[in-house]
Amino acid sequence: MSTQEIGYADALSELQQILGELEAEDIDIDVLAVKVERAAELIRVCRGRINDAEVRVKEIVAGMDSEEGESSE
Amino acid sequence: MSTQEIGYADALSELQQILGELEAEDIDIDVLAVKVERAAELIRVCRGRINDAEVRVKEIVAGMDSEEGESSE
């Protein structure tokens, strides 16, 4: 799946799977860099999603707070 | 359900459900902002309803108090 389209949950799940593979002793060193690269890409995706969500949540929360302030005045 | 039509009880119930989901550990980050946004909208609706009810109650009470004042004079 392209990282453009992948959902956070799927990205996290794939990342977890890669971690599992890295933890298994018998990973081929030839595959290691490929896996790490994929993991890095997934981490980048997840970070982007978290940042987006954080910005969005902060906006919403700021909006809620200002409304509360108005209504309680 | 559109927030235009939703009742206070339903809004509060949905809000509680969203809160429950937010408090559960495994919410998808992609879903988080959507949920928070919906929660904010529901809170706005509920606040509007409360304000309406409060204004209405104050009017009624003020009206009754003035009547009582007149009748006991």
Added chain:
Amino acid sequence: MSTQEIGYADALSELQQILGELEAEDIDIDVLAVKVERAAELIRVCRGRINDAEVRVKEIVAGMDSEEGESSE
């Protein structure tokens, strides 16, 4: 029941019931103003019933009744 026809006792009882409903924590805000309005109407009825200072006296000729009673014996 229409407030036109409601008795004082029923009005008080309904008032108490409304109070009970309000005391129960989970009343719907949408219903609140409606309940308070109904309470206001009931209290207006009760006040109307009780606050008229003139004593109206209707006389009964007990003797007639007793005679009537005798004749029917």
Added chain:
Amino acid sequence: MSTQEIGYADALSELQQILGELEAEDIDIDVLAVKVERAAELIRVCRGRINDAEVRVKEIVAGMDSEEGESSE
């Protein structure tokens, strides 16, 4: 198989096999040097692969870490 084309896993596996052969009591001295030479080549291949992987992983990780720094700022 030419060492140009051999995979890390295959190289390591062949190396292990050669090591096993070297352990046998009756190894032909004439074969010994050939085997040792092959083993040395395989070791060189493996080292090269490991170095490549390490360099790549370090680059990727450095990239990830710098992104983390940015995103957490």
Added chain:
Amino acid sequence: MSTQEIGYADALSELQQILGELEAEDIDIDVLAVKVERAAELIRVCRGRINDAEVRVKEIVAGMDSEEGESSE
């Protein structure tokens, strides 16, 4: 077979055979010297092969170690 061409394994095998013959009681005294001489030649051949192998192994190992040193620097 000329000792020029003989392999280490064959040389060792022939030597073993000569030793067996020497150990048999009834060896012809006329043949003895010939056999011993052949044994001496075989031993010389083997020794040469071993020395060659040792030199080669040491060279290879030295080469590996220097590579290792470089790569680990």
Added chain:
Amino acid sequence: MSTQEIGYADALSELQQILGELEAEDIDIDVLAVKVERAAELIRVCRGRINDAEVRVKEIVAGMDSEEGESSE
């Protein structure tokens, strides 16, 4: 056969045969002397061969040892 050309094994075999004849009871005393004479000759031949072999062996062995000493130096 001239003792010049006779092999050690043949010499020893003839010697054994002569000894068998001599030890038979009925040998003529004249023949006896001739046979003894032949036996003595054969013994001389054999002894010479043995000595030759021994000298040769010692030389070869000494050579082997000295080579070993050189190579292990």
Added chain:
Amino acid sequence: MSLFDSADPGAVAGPATFTVAELAERIKQVLGDAFGDELWVEGEIRNLSRARSGHMYFDLVEPDPSNGAGKQPEASISVALFRFNRERVEDTLRRHGGMAMEDGMKVRIQGKLDFWPPGGRLQIYMSGIDPNFTLGELEAERLRLLEKLRDEGLLAKNQAVPFPVAPLSIGLVTSQGSAAHHDFHNELENSGLAWDVVLADTPVQGVDAPPLIAAAIAAVGRAGVDVIAVVRGGGARTDLVAFDSEVVARAVADAPVPVVTGVGHEIDRTIIDEVAHEAQKTPTAAAVFIVGAARAHLEATELAWEAIAEWAQRIANDADRRLATVSQTTARAAEGHLHRASSRLEGRAGRVRDLAETRTRSETRKVDDCAGTMRHRALSAIAEGRRTLEQKKSGVAGQAMRTPRAAAKELANLESRVRLLDPRKILARGWSITRHSGKVVRDPAALAAGDELVTTVAEGELHSTVSERQ
């Protein structure tokens, strides 16, 4: 004794003939003989009247046992209480529980039975009264009635009727225009509440009062009032006797709405008080009670309203607060999630890095181990080859040296055997060989004397001839 057993002496045979005056005189005389000057009679007062002169007249009757009001009594006698006795009698009664003579009262009276000639009437001239009889009779009657009512379950019947929430419609049973009526009405008016009074006017004392009171109670009950008030002002104990009557008690018990009584003074307690829903001591007290009940409910209504208003405000406030909490919780939960997700992700990133580094390190170690093992094993194999070769060499050398030695030894053995057979060795010891014609001589018989013999000894030959044969 008979009225007629002492006939006038002047009379002719047969029944004597009296003038009316004579007869009256004779009756008085007989009565005097028969009853003396004083007697006690007990009965019930009826038709009591007070003359302008101050005298009092009534009938003392023995009521019909069926006890029907207005029925013909079983027996009756007229009683006259003249003014000079009346004051004393009334004083006695007043001193005993405030009683006064009235119709329906049971009395035990003292007096003289006499005939009043002008009226042609037998009557008792009352001189005294036993107040304790009346009191006891009243009490006994009361107790009997209470017992009866209790047995029928009537004492608690009206009390079982629920008191209305707002008793604004009152059925008032009293004597219209009486002080009790005024007191009661004033109290209602002063309350300032909207009362609806249905008034049932009834006499509250006298022999006819009980059925009328009972009828009045029933009538207001039918009129659909919230509550019935039965009130009467204070008076003599015997004035309240109507309220001890059974018919009134039954009317109260059967009333469809609660009955509040206010009969008499503070100390008075009548049967009706026992049967009523609420017994107040005076008419005013009864009114106060009803007003209080209505006001209590009015207050309850107002309190309920206040509470409702307060609760409504509180609910709105609580909802607002709760919403603020929900909003905060939502924000916190979302931020917590993001924080946790971020730290979890960074943990994983770190783990990826660590695992990759661990992996390359461990592979490096593995390959290094291989290299070390390889070197060790190669050198071992070389050393082993050397050792093997050295063993072989030693074996070859040992075996090669052993063979000539063994051959030399065997040869020496053969030589020694050959040496033993050498004839020269035998000759050297002194043995000789004798030949005849080249043949070895073994048997002397084969020789004849003179034969030429050659004898070989160690150092040469001897030639001889056989000289003799033995």
